[in-house]
Amino acid sequence: MSALSSDSVEEYLEAIYTFNERGEPAKNVELARRLRVSPPSVTQMIKRLAAEGLVEYEPYKGATLTGRGMALAQKVVRKHRLLERFLHDFLGLRQDRVHEEACKLEHSLSDEAAAALCKALDSPETCPDDGNPIPPCTLDVEDCAQCAEAREREGESFRLLTQLSNLKPGEEGVVAFIRGGTTACQRLLDMGLTCGTRVRVVNAAPFRGPIEIAVRGSTLALGRRLAGHVFVEIEDDSTAHRRIHPHGPHHGRERRGWRR
Amino acid sequence: MEKIEGGRLRVALAGNANVGKSVIFNQLTGLHQHVGNWPGKTVERAEGSLSFGGYTIDVVDLPGIYSLSTYSIEELISREYIAVERPDVLINVVDASVLERNLFFTLQLLELEPRMVVALNQVDLAESKGIHVDAVKLSELLEVPVVPTVATKNIGLQELMRKVIEVARGEWKHPAPIRYGSEVEGRIEALTEAVRGVETPYPPRWVAIKLLEGDDEIKRIVYRLKPSVEEVVERLKREIEEIHGHDAASVIASERYAVASRIAAEASVHRVPRRTLADRLDEATSHPVLGYVFMAAVVLAVFYAIFTFGDYTSGLIGEGFEALRAIYEGCFGSGPVAAFVWDGLVEGIIAGVTIALPYIVPFYVALSVLEDSGYLARIAFLMDSAMHKIGLHGKGFIPMMLGFGCNVPACLGCRIMETERERLICAFVASLIPCAARSIVIMGLVAEYVGFEWAIALYLIDFVLIFALGRLAFKVVPGEPMGLIMEMPAYRRPTLRVTASRTWFKLKDFVNTAFPIMIAGNLVIQLASLVGLLDLVQGALSPVTVGWLGLPAAAGVTLIFGVLRKELTLILLAALLGTSNFALVLTPTQMFIFAFVVMIYVPCIATIAVLVKEFGYKRAAIISLTEIGLAVALGGILLRILTLLGFG
Secondary structure (H helix, E strand, O other): OOOHHHHHHHHHHHHHHHHHHHOOOHHHHHHHHOOOOOOOHHHHHHHHHHHOOOOEEEEOOOOEOHEEEEEEEEHHHHHHHHHHHHHHHOOOOOOHHHHHHHHHHHHOOHHHHHHHHHHHOOOOEOOOOOOOOOOOOOOOOOHHHHHHHHHHHOOOOOOOOEHHHHHOOOOEEEEEEEEOOOOOHHHHHHHHOOOOOEEEEEEEEEOOOOOOEEEEEEEEOOOHOOOOOEEEEEEOOOHHHHOOOOOOOOOOOOOOOOOO | OOHHHHHHHEEEEEOOOOHHHHHHHHHOOOOOOOEOOOOOOOOOEEEEEEOOOOOOEEEEEEEOOOOOOOOHHHHHHHHHHHHOOOOOEEEEEEEHHHHHHHHHHHHHHHOOOEEEEEEEEEEHHHHHHEEEHHHHHHHHHOOEEEOOOOOOOEEHHHHOOOOOHHHHHHOOOOOOOOOOOHHHHHHHHHHHHOOOOOOOOOOHHHHHHHHHOOOOOHHHHEEEEHHHHHHHHOOOHHHHHHHHHOOHHHHHHHHHHHHHHHHHHHHHHOOOOOOOHHHHHHHHOOOOOOOHHHHHHHHHHHHHHHHHHHHHHHHHHHHHHHHHHHHHHHOOOOOHHHHHHHHHHHHHHHHHHHHHHHHHHHHHHHHHHHHHOOHHHHHHHHHHHHHHHHHHOOHHHHHHHOOOOOHHHHHHHHHHOHHOOOOOOHHHHOOOOOOOHHHHHHHHHHHHHHHHHHHHHHHHHHHHHHHHHHHHHHHHOOOOOOOOOOEEOOOOOOHHHHHHHHHHHHHHHHHHHHHHHHHHHHHHHHHHHOOOHHHHHHHHHHHHHHOOOOOOOOHHHHHHHOOOOOOHHHHHHHHHOOOOHHHHHOHHHHHHHHHHHHHOOOOOOHHHHHHHHHHHHHHHHHHHHHHHHHHHHHHHHHHHHHHOOOOO
């Protein structure tokens, strides 16, 4: 896992994220241009990331982040965009300067400090230079008043969380919390998505349609937006990603459950 | 309830959706049942009776739900029924193949402290998934009788009823509701004491739990009777939240699930399952490419089957009635009185029998099969993303699709949506879909005399309108928009018995509610025509029809009769204008506008009847009037645009 924490992996994940957030896979040539490296070294890195279970790679189409890759990417992109806001709003740096500066700082910022920065900036929603949304806070809080307390619980480095909607077919996560106290969330609890429950994504409908998940021995379809309310922890288990098959939903579909 | 008066028992069936509850209901009651609605709700209420062991047993099939919260009307209805009507015995139908999630509901039922029997259904399906549930062990853990059943094959139902009678006679002691973890349990007990004196139909412990869960309905009842409780509830909730770091509702749900999970684990054994045919079918039908191909095939097949059957039968019945009319006229002549009796009284029944029934019967059959087999859930899964564009989720696709044939089954099909809000939006949108009758007008008038591309233009305008109005309705109809949360049931073979009996009883219900409206509507229009009121109306309408819409005056009467059957407008128009070569009497623009108005204005009487049945008079009227207003307003605007563009 040591390679995964390196700055260059984070840079790659960040770059792939910027493509994926627009709903498109990251092509090798485009990644090479963006990261200013040679196409062969991109190919090599993508292979490594795929082997680590961080991206799914389809030849000629490009790379998309797995849930695990997404969780890591969200962390670093969040730091990046928060830093941009800080540099721009607080320190008054020029808009075209903040990106590069943030790129250097983001890798050394702890999760705890990033959360504190978010609080100090009054939880901004978009970054200043291109208006892209800042990935969501992964603390189990209702509002920013609970931020300090939640930060305290998590420590310097937070758990690896992402929304259930980001998981790829075959991936698993453990429900950490559901954000938003609507009746729909009550419904999710009723259907068994309580904290600490293991869920596995079985299938995903195309066109950003619903996802199908296996939970407590049953199979549910969840609308993508609704699944975006559910934050799951990606376990730091080096065997976990081996279950992920690169070619989609039709492997490992056996209904697992009853894990007691 | 220790003594049962007159050997009569009231039993209710409760359980999750897709557990085979209605199969059990059908097996138990056979033809002795009645399907209607819960008072004032669009939720189906099925009741029936059977004789068993010297008792007459009345059975109510409660809606399939997952919890006793206030998420849906179904949940409210169920918990009120159980607590207020107090059935002698509650049968909780549990799906053995999804035991843990089902037990979550069982535990909630036990908190209402009913006399209960568990029907452990679909044990065959569970075995095929590699799950063996020990009914005896489960019974020990839950402290209620547990009977393994396979309802589709009528296995275990006799034993189930024997247990029901044992429980009704008081041969089983009341089961104890589950205990929560000590921090929560202590607070539930404290609150139970605080609400003990408050008069509600519910057990105090259940009230206490619901208050901690933040149940709005229970809060309203209790706080009105004893306002001081609110402070206690808020304090206890805060304490729970401080200890667990999550809100009280999710802590309670988690603990309840922990108990369900422990019981499920203790009472069942798991093997690695073999891959079954159902698994393979599931993979193929929810595949991102193949799934759509398969769906298109199924949808087209269903559509084709319903409408060829409908068309054929409708024609046949129509001919039958014509022959009958000839005989009638032979007996009574064709004088004004005889003609009125036929047109005013019989014609309404004919409209119902020839238009509605031939389409509704196959529709009910198809919907029942799609639902029971589990395929409906796959369609909803695949179409969710597309349907979101008009503010509905995936299940709404079914009524939309059916609307192209006939709006009547489309509006009936809106029941598959979960909330009242979504049913209403869905029905409103479905009533705008150009049905076969409207297509006759569009094709017969516009495509024939103006040009095919103009007919296509009409359809396109309609789709844009549906899209825009769907979004608008989504914004203005009150209530919380709902994302898709739906169980994907394993594929099952639908049974003939269930499909047949469900179709039969729904049909009976439809005839009872919709036919009177159709007959009365027809009678009113015929009467008006007879006393010359229609000419008056036509005169009154002419500023709109002639002035605003630029149509000939005869269009007024045509449009009124069109409410009965939309394809009538074309026939009537030909009769009034004295020719069926419309090119001689109407300009292309007039034809286009006329077809447009027919397409949008007010649903036909059969559809209105369904809307009344599903949503009540008020909302049916709102939908109808909105559509009339829309047709007139847009028709006039369209005319002016066309004139501006140089079409005369």
